[in-house]
Structures are given as C-alpha cells and as structure tokens.
Amino acid sequence: xxxxxxxxxxxxxxxxxxxxxxxxxxxxxxxxxxxxxxxxxxxxxxxxxxxxxxxxxxxxxxxxxxxxxxxxxxxxxxxxxxxxxxxxxxxxxxxxxxxxxxxxxxxxxxxxxxxxxxxxxxxxxxxxxxxxxxxxxxxxxxxxxxxxxxxxxxxxxxxxxxxxxxxxxxxxxxxxxxxxxxxxxxxxxxxxxxxxxxxxxxxxxxxxxxxxxxxxxxxxxxxxxxxxxxxxxxxxxxxxxxxxxxxxxxxxxxxxxxxxxxxxxxxxxxxxxxxxxxxxxxxxxxxxxxxxxxxxxxxxxxxxxxxxxxxxxxxxxxxxxxxxxxxx
Amino acid sequence: xxxxxxxxxxxxxxxxxxxxxxxxxxxxxxxxxxxxxxxxxxxxxxxxxxxxxxxxxxxxxxxxxxxxxxxxxxxxxxxxxxxxxxxxxxxxxxxxxxxxxxxxxxxxxxxxxxxxxxxxxxxxxxxxxxxxxxxxxxxxxxxxxxxxxxxxxxxxxxxxxxxxxxxxxxxxxxxxxxxxxxxxxxxxxxxxxxxxxxxxxxxxxxxxxxxxxxxxxxxxxxxxxxxxxxxxxxxxxxxxxxxxxxxxxxxxxxxxxxxxxxxxxxxxxxxxxxxxxxxxxxxxxxxxxxxxxxxxxxxxxxxxxxxxxxxxxxxxxxxxxxxxxxxx
Numbered sequence: 001x002x003x004x005x006x007x008x009x010x011x012x013x014x015x016x017x018x019x020x021x022x023x024x025x026x027x028x029x030x031x032x033x034x035x036x037x038x039x040x041x042x043x044x045x046x047x048x049x050x051x052x053x054x055x056x057x058x059x060x061x062x063x064x065x066x067x068x069x070x071x072x073x074x075x076x077x078x079x080x081x082x083x084x085x086x087x088x089x090x091x092x093x094x095x096x097x098x099x100x101x102x103x104x105x106x107x108x109x110x111x112x113x114x115x116x117x118x119x120x121x122x123x124x125x126x127x128x129x130x131x132x133x134x135x136x137x138x139x140x141x142x143x144x145x146x147x148x149x150x151x152x153x154x155x156x157x158x159x160x161x162x163x164x165x166x167x168x169x170x171x172x173x174x175x176x177x178x179x180x181x182x183x184x185x186x187x188x189x190x191x192x193x194x195x196x197x198x199x200x201x202x203x204x205x206x207x208x209x210x211x212x213x214x215x216x217x218x219x220x221x222x223x224x225x226x227x228x229x230x231x232x233x234x235x236x237x238x239x240x241x242x243x244x245x246x247x248x249x250x251x252x253x254x255x256x257x258x259x260x261x262x263x264x265x266x267x268x269x270x271x272x273x274x275x276x277x278x279x280x281x282x283x284x285x286x287x288x289x290x291x292x293x294x295x296x297x298x299x300x301x302x303x304x305x306x307x308x309x310x311x312x313x314x315x316x317x318x319x320x321x322x323x324x325x326x327x328x
Numbered sequence: 329x330x331x332x333x334x335x336x337x338x339x340x341x342x343x344x345x346x347x348x349x350x351x352x353x354x355x356x357x358x359x360x361x362x363x364x365x366x367x368x369x370x371x372x373x374x375x376x377x378x379x380x381x382x383x384x385x386x387x388x389x390x391x392x393x394x395x396x397x398x399x400x401x402x403x404x405x406x407x408x409x410x411x412x413x414x415x416x417x418x419x420x421x422x423x424x425x426x427x428x429x430x431x432x433x434x435x436x437x438x439x440x441x442x443x444x445x446x447x448x449x450x451x452x453x454x455x456x457x458x459x460x461x462x463x464x465x466x467x468x469x470x471x472x473x474x475x476x477x478x479x480x481x482x483x484x485x486x487x488x489x490x491x492x493x494x495x496x497x498x499x500x501x502x503x504x505x506x507x508x509x510x511x512x513x514x515x516x517x518x519x520x521x522x523x524x525x526x527x528x529x530x531x532x533x534x535x536x537x538x539x540x541x542x543x544x545x546x547x548x549x550x551x552x553x554x555x556x557x558x559x560x561x562x563x564x565x566x567x568x569x570x571x572x573x574x575x576x577x578x579x580x581x582x583x584x585x586x587x588x589x590x591x592x593x594x595x596x597x598x599x600x601x602x603x604x605x606x607x608x609x610x611x612x613x614x615x616x617x618x619x620x621x622x623x624x625x626x627x628x629x630x631x632x633x634x635x636x637x638x639x640x641x642x643x644x645x646x647x648x649x650x651x652x653x654x655x656x
Contacts, residue, residue, distance in 0.1 A: 095499070098438055106488075107435075110426055148476050149491075152499075156491045160434075163477075163484045171423070171480075171612045284499045 001238030006031035012079040014038045014066045014112070015047075015086035016059075019189040019196055020128065020181075022051030023226045024083055024233055025059060035059040036075040038066055038086070045088040045104075046190045050326035067111030077119045081237050084112065084127045084165075087158070090195040091132065091285050094154035105157040106164075113164055117172045125176035126236050129162040130155065131248065131292060133180070140220075141293035144180070144248055152285040162246060169244035177236050178246040182292050186226030186312055187319035191327050199223075199260070204328065206264050206271035207320045215278045217258035222291035224251035225312035228305040235301040242300050250292030251305050263310055268317045329566030334359035340407040342366045342394045342440070343375075343414030344387075347517040347524055348456065348509075350379030351554045352411055352561055353387060363387040364403040366394055366414065373416040373432075374518045378654035395439030405447045409565050412440065412455045412493075415486070418523040419460065419613050422482035433485040434492075441492055445500045453504035454564050457490040458483065459576065459620060461508070468548075469621035472508070472576055480613040490574060497572035505564050506574040510620050514554030514640055515647035519655050527551075527588070532656065534592050534599035535648045543606045545586035550619035552579035553640035556633040563629040570628050578620030579633050591638055596645045 011028055015021040016037030028035050041047045041063050052059065064071040066086050076082070087105045088094070094101035109127075116123060133156075134142050135149035150156040165176040183197055190196045191204040198215075205212035224232075232249050236242050255263075261273045278286060298304055307315075320327060339356055343349040344365030356363050369375045369391050380387065392399040394414050404410070415433045416422070422429035437455075444451060461484075462470050463477035478484040493504040511525055518524045519532040526543075533540035552560075560577050564570050583591075589601045606614060626632055635643075648655060 098442065099435070102435060102438060107427070107430060110430060114426065145475055147473055150495070152495065153492075156488050156495065159491075160484050160488045163487075164481075167478070167480065167484065 001234065003031055005238070006033040008032060008034060009080050010034045010036070010078045012036045012038060012075050012082045014082070014084045017041055017048060017051055017061070018046035018085065019051070020184060020226060020229060021083070021085045022048070022188050023186065024085070024230050025052065026055065027230045027234070029055055029058045036079070037061045038064055038072050038075065040065055040086070044195065046196055048188070048190070048326065050323065051188045065108055067108035069111070069115045072115070073119065076115060079120060079123050081124045082116065082126070083233055083237070084109070084125055089154070089197070091152045091154050092282070093195065094152055094157070095285065098153040101153050101157055105154065106160045109161040110164055113168050113174070117168055117174050121172065121174055124237055125165065125174060126233055127162060127165045127176060127178045129178045129180045129246065130158045131180045131182045131290060132287065133159040134287070136287045137290055140289060141291045142248070143293035144246060144296060151287055166244060166246060175240070175243045177242040177244070179232065179236060179297070180246060180248045180292070181224065181229065182250055182290070183221055183223045184226055184229050185223055186316050188226070191320060202261065202264055203316055203320055206268040206317060207324060209270040211272050211274055213276045214257050214261045214273050215276050215282070217256065217261070217275050219257050220254040220289045220291060221257065222251045222254045223260070223309055223312070224249060224305060225307035228307050231306070232297070232301070232303050235303050239301045247297035247300065248292040248294040249297055250294035252309055254291035255309060260309065264313050267310060267313045329562065331359055333566070334361040337361045337408050338364070338406045340364045340366060340403050340410045342410070342412045345369055345376060345379055345389070346374035346413065347379070348512060348554060348557060349411070349413045350376070350516050351514065352413070352558050353380065354383065355558050355562070357383055357386045364407070365389045366392055366400050366403065368393055368414070372523065374524055376516070376518070376654065378651065379516045393436055395436035397439070397443045400443070401447065404443060407448060407451050409452045410444065410454070411561055411565070412437070412453055417458070417482070417525070419480045419482050420610070421523065422480055422485070423613065426481040429481050429485055433482065434488045437489040438492055441496050441502070445496055445502050449500065449502055451502070452565055453493065453502060454561055455490060455493045455504060455506045457506045457508045457574065458486045459508045459510045459618060460615065461487040461490070462615070464615045465618055468617060469619045470576070471621035472574060472624060479615055494572060494574060503568070503571045505570040505572070507560065507564065507625070508574060508576045508620070509552065509557065510578055510618070511549055511551045512554055512557050513551055514644050516554070519648060530589065530592055531644055531648055534596040534645060535652060537598040539600050539602055541604045542585050542589045542601050543604050543610070545584065545589070545603050547585050548582040548617045548619060549585065550579045550582045551588070551637055551640070552577060552633060553635035556635050559634070560625070560629070560631045563631050567629045575625035575628065576620040576622040577625055578622035580637055582619035583637060588637065592641050595638060595641045
C-alpha cells in the first residue's frame with residue numbers, strides 16, 4: 001500500500017495505547033487514517049495515555065478488552081485493517097500469574113477472532129507474536145522453521161494466539177498474518193521496569209544517570225527500532241502474499257548485551273552499568289543468544305530497517321529526557 | 329517399575345472414566361494400586377460409567393474438573409503417580425466450540441499443574457498429548473522434531489497443555505513426561521460417533537451390520553491397541569529418563585484406511601463400507617497420511633506393541649458385541 005492508501009481508511013489498533021501500538025497509531029494518524037484504538041489501558045503492561053498525547057480528536061479510543069464484543073462491535077465491523085498488538089509481554093509476570101497471562105494473551109485473542117470472522121471476515125489482520133516461542137536457539141540465526149519450544153508461559157500463550165490467527169486464515173478465510181518480533185525498542189516503551197524488555201530499564205537508568213545491571217553480557221541479540229517496525233507493519237498490511245503466514249522480523253546486525261550497554265552509556269553521556277551473573281530465577285527462562293533470520297519477510301515485503309542501533313538509542317534517550325515525567 | 333511396585337501405590341487417573349483412562353484404571357486396579365479417578369463424567373467426551381463396571385469398592389471416583397482444587401486436593405496431595413488423561417478429543421467440536429475446548433483441554437491443565445506443583449511437587453506425571461499438533465506431515469514417519477503446526481483448535485490447545493507440562497518439569501521440577509498418541513483404539517472407546525476417532529464409528533457399524541463411510545481411503549495411518557498403550561503409560565511412569573521430555577507413541581506398521589476398513593469388515597464378518605470423497609468441511613482440518621517415528625520412546629522405555637491391528641480389531645468387535653447396550 002502506498003502512503004496515500006491509508007487516507008480515510010478505517011483501521012483498528014489493539015493495544016494502541018502501548019509502546020508499539022501508539023507508535024503505529026501516530027504514524028497512521030499522520031497518514032490520515034481513521035484510527036480506533038482498543039486498549040484496556042493497563043499501565044503495568046505498557047498502556048500510557050501520554051503515548052497518544054496530541055492526537056485528541058483525530059483518533060477514537062475504546063477502553064475495553066479485545067475479547068469483549070459489545071464495546072468494540074462498531075469499530076470492528078467497519079475496519080478495513082486490524083493491527084492486533086494487545087497483550088502483555090513480561091515473561092516473569094507470566095510465570096507468576098499464568099492464568100492471567102492465559103486470559104490476556106490467548107483467550108482474549110480467541111474471542112477477538114471469533115468476533116472478527118463473524119462481523120468482518122474479510123478484514124486484513126496483522127498479529128504481533130514473539131521470537132520468545134522458539135526457546136533457546138538450536139542454531140543461529142533462527143528462521144521460521146526452527147522448532148517451537150516455548151521457555152515460559154508467555155511463549156506458550158503467544159504461540160497459541162499466533163496459531164489461532166493462522167488457523168482462522170486457513171479455515172475461515174480471514175486474511176491474517178503473524179509477525180514474530182525480536183527486541184523492539186524506542187520512544188514510548190515502558191521504562192519504569194523491565195516488563196517490555198531489559199532495554200526499557202537500561203534506558204531509565206541512562207536518562208536518570210544511575211547504574212543498571214547487565215546480566216551475563218555475552219548474549220548476542222538483535223534489535224528493531226520501533227519506527228522500523230511500524231514500517232514493517234504497514235508493509236505487511238499491504239502485502240497479500242503474506243496472508244496466512246508467519247514471519248520473523250529482525251533488525252540490524254546482532255550485538256552483545258555488553259556492546260549495547262556500552263553504546264547506550266556512550267550515547268547518553270550518562271548512566272553506568274555493572275556486570276552481574278545471570279540470576280538463577282531468571283536463568284530458567286532465559287534463551288541465551290538469539291537473532292533472527294528474517295530473509296523471508298524482507299523478500300516478501302521489501303522491508304529493511306533504516307535505523308542503526310546507535311541512532312535508535314540516541315533518539316530514545318532524547319525522547320525520555322524530554323518526557324521523563326510521563327514514563328517514570 | 330515392576331508390576332508389584334504398583335501394589336498399594338496411590339495413583340490418580342484424570343479422565344479415568346473415559347476410553348484410555350478406564351483401560352488404565354482397570355489394569356492398575358488389577359495390580360493392586362489405590363486408584364482415584366478424577367473425571368467430569370461428560371458422556372460426549374467419552375466418559376462412561378460402564379467403563380468402570382465391576383471395580384466398585386476398589387477405586388475412588390471424584391466427579392470434578394481437574395482444574396477445581398477443592399474436591400481433588402486430598403487425592404492429589406497423596407498421589408505418587410498422576411496419569412493426566414482428561415480432555416476432549418474431537419477436532420470438529422473444537423472448531424465449533426473453541427472456547428469450550430480452551431477451557432477443557434488447556435486452562436484446566438494449567439490450573440491442575442498449579443495445584444500439583446504446590447500440593448505435591450514431586451509427584452510423577454504422565455500427560456497424554458496428540459500427534460494432531462504436527463499438522464499435515466512434511467515428511468514420514470514423523471519424529472518429535474517435526475515442526476508443530478496445529479491444524480485445528482484442538483491441536484493448538486493440546487500443544488499448549490503439553491508445553492505446560494514440559495515447562496513445569498523444567499522450571500518447577502515437576503517430574504512430568506508427555507506422550508503424543510496416534511490413533512488409539514479398542515474396547516471402551518466411544519463408538520456412538522467419531523468423537524474419539526473414525527475407528528469408533530466404524531466399529532459401531534461393523535457390530536450393527538450397517539454401512540460406514542470411508543473418506544478418501546488412501547491415507548496411511550498408524551494405530552495403537554489400547555492395552556499396548558496402557559503398557560506404554562506404565563513403562564513411562566517407571567522410566568525417569570523420560571522426565572521433562574515428549575515422545576511419540578506409535579504402533580504397528582501403518583495401513584491405509586481402505587485396508588483397515590476391509591480388515592474390520594472381514595474380522596467382524598458383518599458391516600460394509602462405502603468409499604466417499606473427503607467432505608470439504610473436514611478436509612480443512614485433515615492431516616492426510618500420518619505415521620509416527622517412535623524410536624526414541626521405544627529406546628527409552630523398551631516398549632513395543634504386542635497386538636496386531638487384526639487382533640485388536642477382533643477383540644474390539646467381540647467387546648462391543650457383548651456390551652453394545654452400554655455404548656450405543
């Protein structure tokens with residue numbers, strides 16, 4: 001789809017008050033789309049009213065669970081595209097409250113898809129899944145045919161929700177695509193804690209000029225700057241060849257956590273870090289080295305990330321310096 | 329474990345009034361185990377009071393959902409072994425009532441495991457999963473490292489429930505093993521309809537001397553006679569090397585559906601069949617040819633099936649001839 005194709009297009013973004021969701025909503029609003037956000041507004045899981053600051057009358061916000069048909073029926077019925085991003089991302093929370101994670105990350109998606117297939121069975125759906133579901137990689141980089149071995153409750157539920165989308169595409173003809181994201185970072189992510197990934201809490205300490213802990217440090221990971229991911233989401237929506245399929249979306253070249261920590265401190269000119277052994281409790285669900293093979297996605301959509309890790313970190317630091325009060 | 333090791337052993341069998349469950353319960357009772365059955369007694373999903381006929385005072389029956397802690401606490405607290413077989417097996421039901429399947433096949437297991445890890449964290453657990461979760465095979469035979477691509481709601485939920493068991497083994501130290509079963513058949517399966525597999529309804533027609541439909545006919549499948557599966561379950565419980573792992577459990581050499589239908593009619597000396605094209609609605613969730621590579625399981629446990637397909641069919645026909653009133 002060209003940028004102009006979004007003009008006046010009715011689009012639903014679930015989880016649209018969260019980190020990735022709001023970044024997408026802002027882009028879509030800028031392109032003139034008629035955006036409806038469906039979000040439970042759970043701060044703990046990343047929803048932040050400030051993420052939608054300034055969009056005022058240009059978007060509609062429905063504060064609801066995506067599994068709840070009544071409040072969302074009108075928006076869902078008229079949507080041409082649904083970006084289904086709602087969920088909670090914390091691996092530790094999922095282990096401590098597995099039934100809540102089941103409701104949020106899986107059951108709500110099943111209810112949502114049941115509504116979609118009845119109310120609007122031809123709506124284009126993009127679902128964001130996670131590379132977490134692969135578990136510790138058997139080889140690197142990890143392509144889509146790598147065995148699925150979820151290392152935690154969150155990974156089990158995200159895989160099931162992803163499988164629902166692919167099943168509804170195949171059996172019910174719902175044109176859905178699932179994307180397995182890696183470490184996404186940038187403005188508007190939750191930085192109060194590590195619920196949206198370790199980079200969140202690192203950014204906080206860098207901006208506050210305090211010390212953060214780097215666990216291990218030698219693990220290699222790949223990173224996607226959020227605006228590059230927004231590009232990926234928009235490209236997917238316009239690419240029918242991706243319907244019914246699941247893709248990895250990676251980023252730039254992988255870096256070790258130690259390299260990232262150094263780069264962050266250097267970029268910010270503030271903060272410092274301490275190397276620590278990996279805590280035992282977390283080691284049980286850690287996946288070690290991970291980076292994606294996302295060639296299939298790049299070939300299908302033409303996507304490639306435009307923002308280097310250094311540039312992404314610099315923009316993130318600048319954002320949180322300016323808006324710290326809303327994220328701390 | 330030797331047969332005598334089951335004497336006086338407190339054992340819980342969930343789904344113990346169902347087809348496989350009751351076959352296991354009868355064997356365990358014969359070995360002198362103190363068996364508690366936890367079963368919701370849903371006839372539609374295979375529970376049948378007659379399956380436990382004659383066991384009277386020798387077993388305890390708790391009519392409850394496995395996810396319901398209160399009624400099951402005492403039995404779970406004292407168990408040395410839990411065979412977790414409860415669930416519903418119909419692929420079509422799962423597509424028509426996906427939220428019910430989520431509750432029965434997945435959420436109840438998560439609640440059950442949360443109880444187990446708190447009340448009895450060292451209890452040996454054997455969970456029965458399904459080969460359905462592989463989806464249409466990419467190659468044959470299918471070993472455990474074949475990609476998981478659930479072709480229906482039931483497959484998604486069984487995979488998640490299996491993943492819970494493996495996760496609780498790894499993270500919480502619960503000594504659990506999961507077994508992916510193929511077409512299990514024999515006395516005490518539901519034959520009123522195809523909810524427990526096509527062989528159920530075929531057996532009904534053979535015994536009633538009426539016509540059944542064979543859809544397609546060229547698909548190759550493998551089959552496990554239920555008493556051989558009971559052997560597999562008991563061997564697994566006694567084999568610590570299987571803890572934290574998942575295995576295929578197959579059977580004898582694969583046969584085409586047409587071969588099986590002919591063998592059944594010939595064995596029974598009654599019934600007949602008609603070849604039909606695969607119905608469109610079901611083709612969407614059919615997996616085509618399937619047979620398991622179960623060498624890993626055989627090597628770990630020493631199991632091998634003792635009952636040929638012909639012999640298993642003969643015993644099944646004899647059972648349903650004698651007890652038709654309880655299954656029709």
